[in-house]
Amino acid sequence: MICGGDTNQQVKVNGELVEQVATFNFLGSIIDNAGGSSQEIRRRLVMVRSSAIALTDIWKDRGISKATKIHIMDALVFPIALYGCETWAVGMTDKKKILALEMWCWRKMLRMSWKEHKTNEFVRNQFGEHASYAKK
Template sequence: MAKEETVLQGMIDRLIEIGRCYGMEMNVEKTKLMKISRQPTPATIKIDQKQLENVKCFKYFGSLLTDDGRCSCEIKSRMAMAKAAFSKKKNLFTSKLDLNLRKKLVKCYISSIALYGAEIRTLRAVDQKHSESFEMWCWRRMEKISWTDYVRNEEVLFRVSEQRNILHEIRKWKANWIGRVLRRNCLLKEVIEGKIEGRV
């Protein structure tokens, strides 16, 4: 990762040089390049006079990164995975089990898929709307309410004894994550300054 193309080219050249000392080569065909910007333009980075392929999206540690720097694609992708998981276990979620047990199963099994990595995402208004729509989709499917039944969201929430909670949950995760980052940084600073001994 680098802020300028020249810096990135220098880093790659150095990586190739060090790798060759140990008999390793970088595969140009498998190496991809993505420039993240509000107005993405292709970057020109070369390995042995061969230009790297510019891509618009990239999967990194299970999260989908896009060249516009937004999280909409990742959120939609996560919602699709969660819906697929719900459909696989549909018989369980729509069974005659106790309502509270089914709700706990949905929150544990489905919400964890949909909200994976949510603490580091930037939520725009449209993303918030998608998240709330997904939440209602889960409760409607759980109660076997079709969109053609014209049942209002308020009535669905009343039936399942729930409130709109997904955005509150995401905000709580964000606050916890920021707290962990700040505490870790303070601890690391104290270790570096020699105030305390130990590993971070």
Template structure:
């Protein structure tokens, strides 16, 4: 796999006189990795897998004989972990955030057996299930907590080097892509990277910061 802003590169790598196949994407530990280093494909995949899991449990999750609070707890226990697998590595953009929010509301509407023709607002749906939006909030908290975990453990020295390292080159033209670390800076309100790293080294202070992420 080749990760470079230069799309014209086409290197040839051989081992024991055999060419190594170049791929555009591959699955590693159950998650898709691609040349663009973009999380959008992985998030779409996780949502569809979670949607299939929801359908398999539809008889339980949509059963009106069970209390809605109990069904929501089952949803959080069995469906949310499917969609959130590997979310600590995601870079969240606005369209992917909307996609996650839409999937969460899709689950609640199916559990309440609401058709789109009934024109029930999302706020009303959340009131009926007794919940606020939790899926995206969980992604934020897990990503922020993961940063602290990395920076406080010596065994992650390579990851620390990658995060703290800088490339001494001029930035190419065009809009700057949203980075993994920029997500955390926006969510925590700590815009200075060095300050964020100092906070992450203090477990108690960073735990408070993580708990306040909305």
């Protein structure tokens, strides 16, 4: 991959032409030639949504305490989103998507529909001291 500059350059190793790509997966993260993180962030958010939906039976189980569900969310769902985030260049659009997904996860866990018209602050208050990941 050639980042920036003339992308028509040809790279040869041992006489063989090396294929040029616009994106590639490196250590579980998507790297693109523009240097942005939006594609990787979108991919991570889709993975988080999928994992939270897969845990629907746990979220619906009234025999599991809210504290245990929070620990499950912290251990199984949010690490998927946060893997490799240290290297992301996060813009305002991406930050809003991350915050929206976090609230979606908490609402999913609480079995709270958006139709109930509860504010994000109300949802956060349901968790007491448990702060938002995006604000850390």
